[in-house]
Structures are given as structure tokens and as C-alpha cells.
Amino acid sequence: xxxxxxxxxxxxxxxxxxxxxxxxxxxxxxxxxxxxxxxxxxxxxxxxxxxxxxxxxxxxxxxxxxxxxxxxxxxxxxxxxxxxxxxxxxxxxxxxxxxxxxxxxxxxxxxxxxxxxxxxxxxxxxxxxxxxxxxxxxxxxxxxxxxxxxxxxxxxxxxxxxxxxxxxxxxxxxxxxxxxxxxxxxxxxxxxxxxxxxxxxxxxxxxxxxxxxxxxxxxxxxxxxxxxxxx
Amino acid sequence: xxxxxxxxxxxxxxxxxxxxxxxxxxxxxxxxxxxxxxxxxxxxxxxxxxxxxxxxxxxxxxxxxxxxxxxxxxxxxxxxxxxxxxxxxxxxxxxxxxxxxxxxxxxxxxxxxxxxxxxxxxxxxxxxxxxxxxxxxxxxxxxxxxxxxxxxxxxxxxxxxxxxxxxxxxxxxxxxxxxxxxxxxxxxxxxxxxxxxxxxxxxxxxxxxxxxxxxxxxxxxxxxxxxxxxxxxxxxxxxxxxxxxxxxxxxxxxxxxxxxxxxxxxxxxxxxxxxxxxxxxxxxxxxxxxxxxxxxxxxxxxxxxxxxxxxxxxxxxxxxxxxxxxxxxxxxxxxxxxxxxxxxxxxxxxxxxxxxxxxxxxxxxxxxxxxxxxxxxxxxxxxxxxxxxxxxxxxxxxxxxxxxxxxxxxxxxxxxxxxxxxxx
Ligand SMILES: Nc1ncnc2c1ncn2[C@@H]1O[C@H](COP(=O)(O)OP(=O)(O)OP(=O)(O)O)[C@@H](O)[C@H]1O
Ligand SMILES: [Mg+2]
Numbered sequence: 202x203x204x205x206x207x208x209x210x211x212x213x214x215x216x217x218x219x220x221x222x223x224x225x226x227x228x229x230x231x232x233x234x235x236x237x238x239x240x241x242x243x244x245x246x247x248x249x250x251x252x253x254x255x256x257x258x259x260x261x262x263x264x265x266x267x268x269x270x271x272x273x274x275x276x277x278x279x280x281x282x283x284x285x286x287x288x289x290x291x292x293x294x295x296x297x298x299x300x301x302x303x304x305x306x307x308x309x310x311x312x313x314x315x316x317x318x319x320x321x322x323x324x325x326x327x328x329x330x331x332x333x334x335x336x337x338x339x340x341x342x343x344x345x346x347x348x349x350x351x352x353x354x355x356x357x358x359x360x361x362x363x364x365x366x367x368x369x370x371x372x373x374x375x376x377x378x379x380x381x382x383x384x385x386x387x388x389x390x391x392x393x394x395x396x397x398x399x400x401x402x403x404x405x406x407x408x409x410x411x412x413x414x415x416x417x418x419x420x421x422x423x424x425x426x427x428x429x430x431x432x
Numbered sequence: 433x434x435x436x437x438x439x440x441x442x443x444x445x446x447x448x449x450x451x452x453x454x455x456x457x458x459x460x461x462x463x464x465x466x467x468x469x470x471x472x473x474x475x476x477x478x479x480x481x482x483x484x485x486x487x488x489x490x491x492x493x494x495x496x497x498x499x500x501x502x503x504x505x506x507x508x509x510x511x512x513x514x515x516x517x518x519x520x521x522x523x524x525x526x527x528x529x530x531x532x533x534x535x536x537x538x539x540x541x542x543x544x545x546x547x548x549x550x551x552x553x554x555x556x557x558x559x560x561x562x563x564x565x566x567x568x569x570x571x572x573x574x575x576x577x578x579x580x581x582x583x584x585x586x587x588x589x590x591x592x593x594x595x596x597x598x599x600x601x602x603x604x605x606x607x608x609x610x611x612x613x614x615x616x617x618x619x620x621x622x623x624x625x626x627x628x629x630x631x632x633x634x635x636x637x638x639x640x641x642x643x644x645x646x647x648x649x650x651x652x653x654x655x656x657x658x659x660x661x662x663x664x665x666x667x668x669x670x671x672x673x674x675x676x677x678x679x680x681x682x683x684x685x686x687x688x689x690x691x692x693x694x695x696x697x698x699x700x701x702x703x704x705x706x707x708x709x710x711x712x713x714x715x716x717x718x719x720x721x722x723x724x725x726x727x728x729x730x731x732x733x734x735x736x737x738x739x740x741x742x743x744x745x746x747x748x749x750x751x752x753x754x755x756x757x758x759x760x761x762x763x764x765x766x767x768x769x770x771x772x773x774x775x776x777x778x779x780x781x782x783x784x785x786x787x788x789x790x791x792x793x794x795x796x797x798x799x800x801x802x803x804x805x806x807x808x809x810x811x812x813x814x815x816x817x818x819x820x821x822x823x824x825x826x827x828x829x830x831x832x833x834x835x836x837x838x839x840x841x842x843x844x845x846x847x848x849x850x851x852x853x854x855x856x
Contacts, residue, residue, distance in 0.1 A: 260751060281755045288753025299748045303443040308436070313752050315433050360752075 207271055207367060207400050208234040208257055214265035215252050215423075226252045228423040229266070234402060236367070239394045241403035243411055244420035250404035251372055253420070257402065258291055258370050259283040271367060288316050292361030292399075296373035298353040300345040300360075306332070307341040310360045317364060331363040332356075335389055351382030358386065362393060372404045380409065387413045437762055447738050447766065452774040454734055455827050458727035459778025460785070462823035464813065465723060467786035469716045471814035473709070477669050477699065479632060482569050483555075485702040486661030487669050488525065488677060490514070494691040495658065502532045504613045504651055504658060508694060511657045514685075518662070522677055526665055528566055529657035531556040531647045535610030535618075537590070537640065539598050548598045552590075554608070554640045556647035560585075569663070570641065572628060578602055579626025588642040591635060592627040600624050608640075612652040620650040660694075674698040724826045731830035732837065739763070739838030746842055760839050764832065771831030775824045782823055789813035 215227035226249045234240060242250040255261040256268050259275050260283075268275045271290055278286065287293075292313075300309050310331055314324040332338040335355035345353060354374060361369050371390070375383035391413055394401050403410055411417060419427040441448040481487055491499060494506040508514065511529045518527040533554045541547040557566040559582050567573065572581045577592040579602040590600065600606065605621050612618040622642065630636050648654055662677070664670060678696045687693040700706030749759055793812040 258751070281757065284750070284753050284755035284758075286753075287751065291753075293751045299744070299751075301440075301745055301748060303440055304436075308439070312436070312749075315436055316753050 205235045206233045207236045208232075208402075209269040210253075210257070210266070211269070212266035213253070213256065213263050213268060215249070215256065215261070216264040226423050227256075227263075230423075230425055232418060232425060232428065234400060236400055237394070237398040238416060239391065239401045239414060240416035240418060241405050241410060241414040242420055243405060243414075243417045244426075245406060248420040249423040250406075250420055254370050254372055254402065254404045257368075258293060259286050288313070289364075290367045292364070292366040292369040294354070294357050294361050294369065294371035294374045296376045298345070298350075298357045298377075300353055300356055302345050304344075305341065306337065306343050306345070306348070306356050309345070309356060310363050313360065313364045327363050328359075331359040334362060334393060335359045350377050351379075351385065354378060354382070354386055355389070358389060362397075362399070365397065366399065368400045368402070370402050370404075373407065374403070375405070375407050375410055383407070383409045437766060441766060441769070446741060448770060451731075451734050451738065451767075451770050451831065452777065455731060455771060455774025455831055456778035456781065458730065458830075459775050459823035459827035460782040462720065462723055462727065462826065463779055463782025463819055464785045464789075466716075466720055466822045467782070467813040467815050467819045468789065469712070469719070470816055470819070471786075471790060471812040473712050473716075474814045475812055476712075477705070477709070480703065480705060481663065481669060481699055482571075483630075483632060483635065485697075485699045485705065486659075487664050487699050488662035488674050488681075488696055489699075489702065490518075490660040490662075490681070490694045490696050491658065492692050493686070493688075493695045496695050496697070502534055502658065504531065504533060504611075504653060504656075505615060506692070507531070507613060507653060507656045507658050508660065509653075509656050509692075511655055511660065514694065515660060518660070518681075521681075522662065524665055524673075525662040525677070526565055527660055527662050528558055528564065529644060529660050530558075531644060531651065531653065531656075532658045533610055533647065533651060535608050537594075537598065538607040538609060539600055540605065540607065550594070550598055550638060552594070552608075552638050552640050553635070554610075554642060554647070556642045556644045559641075559643040560645075565663075571631075572641070575628040575630060577627045577629055579624070582625050582641075582643060585643060585646055586622050587625040588622045588640050589626050589628050590624055590640045591638060592629050593636045594638045595624070595627045600627075602626065608650065610651065612650075613656065614652055616652075618650050618652070620646070622646075669699060671698070671700060674700075720822065724830075728826060728830040728833070731827075732834035734831075734834060736834060736838040736841070739835065739842055743842065756843050760843065763835050763839050767831050767835035768828070771828040774831065775827035778827055779820065779824045783815060783819060786813040786815050786819060790815060 210230050210232050213227055213230040214225065216223040216225050230253060242253055244250055252261070256263055256275060257270060259270060259278060263276065270286065273286060275283070301312070304312070307328055310328045311324050314327055319327070329338065332341060335358050337352060337355050337359065340348060340352060345356070348356065375386060378386065387410060390401060393399055403414065405411065415431050417429045418425060419429070490508065492506055492508055495503055498506070515527045515529065533556070535552055535554060536549055537552045538546050539548045557570065558564040559567060567581060572589065582588060602624055604624060606624050608620050608622060610618045628641070630639065644657070648656060664673070675698055678698050681696040685693065686695045700709060746759055750756065790813045
């Protein structure tokens with residue numbers, strides 16, 4: 202493995218058991234992602250995009266094979282170590298924003314930094330910077346239920362980016378947004394990718410998102426069908 | 433981080449205010465229920481002791497076998513001497529003689545003709561002895577409805593209810609017809625100096641209180657008494673101590689071969705109070721147990737519900753890099769805090785309500801009209817040491833265990849499936 206290969210997936214299998222039967226959601230996946238890529242897992246519903254993203258994010262364990270994230274095998278990680286990896290190196294963006302409803306925008310974005318035990322001044326600086334990146338500084342004291350969908354997703358992006366993670370995993374980030382908001386978010390992410398060299402992996406079937414990707418990993422029935430680089 | 437969690441608690445009433453209210457309420461009810469049963473039990477012991485059984489009682493063996501008939505021909509003699517030695521041997525107790533009797537009270541009109549006649553139960557106690565606590569023990573001064581407490585010989589008190597029925601006028605003479613210890617008819621005139629409310633239905637229906645010496649004279653029992661009662665000077669019934677004294681006294685003074693030798697009984701030996709107390713104690717434990725179980729289930733459920741409500745939040749916290757251990761711990765801390773605040777509040781409120789019941793009580797005179805247990809007509813609570821923890825500990829534990837169990841439920845799930853809940 203070379204230094205630039207931040208993610209490497211080898212012969213990955215994921216089975217979901219349902220009673221006595223099992224369903225193979227991922228079937229022998231092999232791929233690697235280099236630092237700074239802006240790529241996406243693309244495929245129809247049920248093709249295994251979310252499942253793969255969760256394993257790469259150390260939220261789920263493979264049934265067979267392995268995923269190496271920043272030189273760490275997810276199979277070998279204990280739950281505490283997995284938490285540490287997510288905490289330090291991975292940012293998540295979800296389809297449904299998943300902001301904590303009882304906390305303000307500021308507090309939501311601040312939360313990952315609390316987990317990293319950053320001091321108050323560093324936190325303040327980082328939170329304000331992240332809110333500026335997504336252009337939502339004026340809503341710092343709002344509650345999530347006072348925000349529009351586009352604003353909520355921008356807060357979620359700020360929360361994912363605030364700790365300057367090496368990897369950001371975004372699962373259908375635009376599914377609940379209109380075209381204008383989708384493009385706005387995607388442009389922001391593109392900009393952060395080129396400025397900060399953060400690696401982005403999307404899971405999507407949204408054409409708008411696909412249009413921004415520089416690499417499309419096409420999934421179908423739990424397999425990599427195609428891998429297209431655009432330069 | 434702690435600030436972050438506390439902010440969450442304060443802002444989300446579902447995880448702070450509501451559980452605290454539920455815990456407080458459960459703890460409040462448990463505390464009051466316990467204090468109430470405790471108070472009733474205590475009151476039962478207390479009024480039985482004061483009016484009837486003492487903490488210890490001495491009668492002759494013969495009298496004891498027929499005590500319900502008040503056979504004063506079998507009464508104790510040379511009572512003064514006996515009390516003297518009791519005072520020396522058992523100085524922690526106050527020893528006092530009483531005569532119990534039955535008779536008829538006859539109210540004459542201006543011409544001396546019988547206006548009304550009614551059966552009566554009588555209690556003769558040491559009213560005028562300079563160290564006697566009997567007046568205070570029977571709460572005479574406070575129970576006076578009309579008139580005043582006896583100040584000189586031949587003055588008696590009768591129950592207000594009885595006086596009304598007999599149309600008695602305060603200050604007028606009244607005649608007692610009874611049987612002397614020798615079996616002859618005993619007649620004596622008294623003056624009704626006041627009426628009382630005993631607070632015990634059986635006495636209120638028809639009882640008189642007179643001085644011991646008057647009845648010793650009337651019933652021809654010089655230096656005699658139906659019984660000698662012993663009261664712990666600390667005003668507290670100590671079941672173990674009374675048993676020791678009883679055994680000691682009986683081995684020294686009682687003689688199974690002599691029907692007229694004295695026999696000592698404890699409070700629990702009389703009126704089946706011992707069994708009654710045991711029964712109440714078991715009942716108390718059962719009631720409190722059921723109550724606690726119900727409360728625990730409710731709290732457990734509350735814990736589970738709030739845990740389930742928070743699946744999504746927990747999923748996000750996991751995704752953002754908090755470990756399961758950390759989250760589990762923070763949930764436990766939160767619930768400990770909530771259980772503590774709820775239990776403190778509930779205990780405080782419970783003690784306040786109990787204290788109110790202890791001080792003022794609820795009068796249930798009407799509902800007790802037809803019972804014959806000698807108990808107070810006021811429902812009272814009594815705070816004891818257990819009142820402070822009987823609700824508190826289960827309140828705290830049930831909250832904690834509820835959260836602990838619901839937490840385990842959460843973490844049995846796949847991490848990834850947790851925040852799926854958020855999305856649906
Ligand atoms: N927890 C689970 N238990 C059982 N089967 C599951 C579970 N999660 C996913 N699956 C199945 O695995 C397959 C892949 O699911 P996955 O969520 O990865 O698809 P996806 O590509 O993200 O689809 P979508 O575009 O709808 O989000 C699906 O057929 C799904 O039904
Ligand atoms: Mg999906």
C-alpha cells in the first residue's frame with residue numbers, strides 16, 4: 202500500500218442475517234481510494250452503497266475480507282478504537298442531516314471538538330471558521346427546527362468539516378434538497394476538497410451529485426461493476 | 433462535555449422534567465404511605481397502651497383469666513407495697529394502679545327521681561397523686577368539651593356523647609350503681625364536673641373517669657386495684673425490654689399455684705395485639721413491596737422510553753466518534769442525577785405531607801361509629817428514620833436500573849442500525 206492510498210477495501214463481503222436466512226449485501230468488493238479524491242459510490246437503490254460506506258466509516262463490521270482505513274484494519278479495531286478513528290479522522294454527512302434538535306447550530310458544530318477535548322478558544326475559532334465555509338455564521342444561535350433543509354445540511358457539512366478530518370463520507374447528502382441548494386452544497390464541498398485536500402466519498406444515485414464526481418465507482422447487486430475516472 | 437450534557441437535560445423536558453416528576457411522585461406516594469401506616473400502627477399501640485394495656489400490665493392470675501368481665505372480687509390487694517417495689521426494681525417505668533368497672537349511671541331530676549339510667553364503663557385512675565401522670569396520659573385537659581377536669585374527690589368526667597344522651601347538666605349530682613368487690617350492691621353519688629371526647633369510639637359511647645381512691649372506697653377495695661400498668665418513662669414502647677421485665681417480674685412474684693399472685697403481661701400479650709402487630713408489619717411490607725415494584729416498573733419503562741426516543745441521537749453521537757462506553761456512562765450519570773433530584777424532591781414532599789398528617793391528621797370519627805377497636809379517630813402519619821429512605825433508595829435505583837437496561841438494549845443493536853431510526 203502506498204502512502205496516498207487512504208482507503209483500501211479487499212475482498213469485502215457483508216451478509217445480513219434475517220432469521221435463518223442471510224442476504225449478501227456486498228459481494229467481494231475490491232477498491233482503493235487515494236488521499237484527496239472526490240469520488241462516489243453510484244448505483245440503484247439496494248445496491249449496497251450505504252452498507253459499504255458504513256464499513257468504511259468503521260460503523261459496521263464486514264462479514265469477510267477487510268477494509269483498511271488510514272492503515273488500520275476495521276476488523277482489528279475494538280469498538281473504542283473505532284470510535285477514536287471516527288472521532289479524529291472521519292466526518293459524516295447524512296441524507297437527513299441528523300442534527301441534535303435540542304442544541305443550537307453552534308453547539309452541534311462544536312460537539313465533535315468537545316469529544317476531541319479541544320479548549321474553548323480553539324473550539325470557538327474552529328466552529329466560526331466552519332460556519333463561514335458554509336455561509337451560515339448568522340444562524341449560529343438558531344435551533345435546527347428554525348432552519349430550512351438547505352441550511353440544515355450546511356450545518357451538517359460544517360459539523361463534518363469542523364475537525365478537519367482526513368475523510369468525509371456523505372450518504373445521499375442532497376436527497377432532501379432542491380436543485381439550487383444541492384448545487385450550493387456540492388460547490389462548497391468541492392471547494393473544501395480542493396483547499397483542504399480532504400478525501401470525499403459519496404453514496405448517491407442523484408445525477409446532480411454524479412455530475413460533480415471525479416471518479417464514479419458503480420455498484421450493482423453488491424458488486425463493483427465499473428470504476429470510472431474523469432479528468 | 434458535562435456542560436453539554438446538562439444543557440441537554442435542561443432543554444429536553446422529556447429527559448429531565450418528566451422523569452423527575454414521575455420519580456418524585458412515586459417516591460412521594462411511597463414515603464407518605466409508609467409514614468401513614470407507621471403512624472396508624474403507632475397510634476394503635478399508643479392508644480391501646482394509654483387506655484388499656486399499658487406497656488406492661490399486672491393483674492392477679494385469676495383476674496387475668498376473666499379480665500373481660502372485670503371481676504373486681506379477684507383484684508390485686510396491697511397495691512401500694514407492690515408499686516413501691518416495682519418503682520425500685522424497674523425505675524425506667526412509671527407504675528400506676530387502675531380500677532376498671534361496669535355499672536349504671538342514674539341521673540336524678542330536681543326531686544331525686546330517676547330521669548335517665550344507662551350502663552357505663554368506668555375507669556378509675558390516680559387523678560390527684562402529686563406525681564401522677566394519669567391525667568396527662570389520658571389527655572384529659574385537652575379532651576374536655578364542657579366543664580373542667582376533676583379538682584376534688586367525687587368529681588367525675590363522662591363522655592360528651594353519653595352526657596348528651598342522658599341530658600346531664602354539668603355540676604349536677606349523678607349516681608353510680610355497681611357491684612362491690614364483696615359482691616354487694618355499691619351506690620355512690622358523684623358530681624359531673626366535665627365532659628370529654630376520648631377519641632376512641634368505644635369509650636365515647638359510654639365511659640366515666642373517676643379518681644382511684646373514690647372507687648377503692650365505693651367498691652370496697654381498700655388498697656386494691658384491677659391492674660397496675662407500667663409505662664416506659666420515655667413514652668416509647670420497647671418490645672424487647674418489656675419482655676425482659678415481664679420474665680423477670682413473673683419469676684420473682686408470680687406463682688402458678690396461687691390464683692391471687694400477680695402476673696405481668698406485655699402490651700403484645702393483650703388484646704391479641706402481638707398477632708395484630710405482626711400482621712400489620714407483614715401487610716406493610718407487602719403493600720410497600722407491591723408499591724415499589726409498580727413504581728420500579730413505571731420508572732423502568734420511563735427509562736426505556738427515553739432510551740428509545742434517543743436512538744437517533746445516540747447513533748449520531750456514535751458516528752461523530754463517541755464510544756459506546758462513553759455514551760453508556762453519560763446516560764447513567766444523567767439518570768443518576770435525575771433519580772437523585774426526583775427522589776430528593778419526592779422524599780421532601782412526602783415528608784412534608786407526612787408531617788402535616790402527623791401534626792394535624794384527618795378526623796374519621798364518623799366512619800368509626802360502629803367499631804370497637806380502641807383507636808384514635810384521627811388518621812395520623814408518623815415520620816420515622818425509614819421514612820427518609822423507604823422511597824428514596826428505590827426511586828434512585830429504579831431510575832438507574834431502568835436506564836442501565838434500556839442502555840443495554842440500545843447497544844445490543846448494530847451501530848449502523850441505530851441512526852437509521854433517525855432517518856425513519
Ligand atoms: N440491517 C439490515 N438488515 C438486512 N438487510 C439489510 C440491512 N441493511 C441493508 N440491508 C439490505 O442490503 C442491501 C443494501 O442496502 P444498502 O442500504 O446498502 O443499499 P443502498 O445502495 O444504500 O440503497 P439506497 O439507495 O436505497 O440507500 C439492501 O437490499 C437492503 O435491503
Ligand atoms: Mg443508502
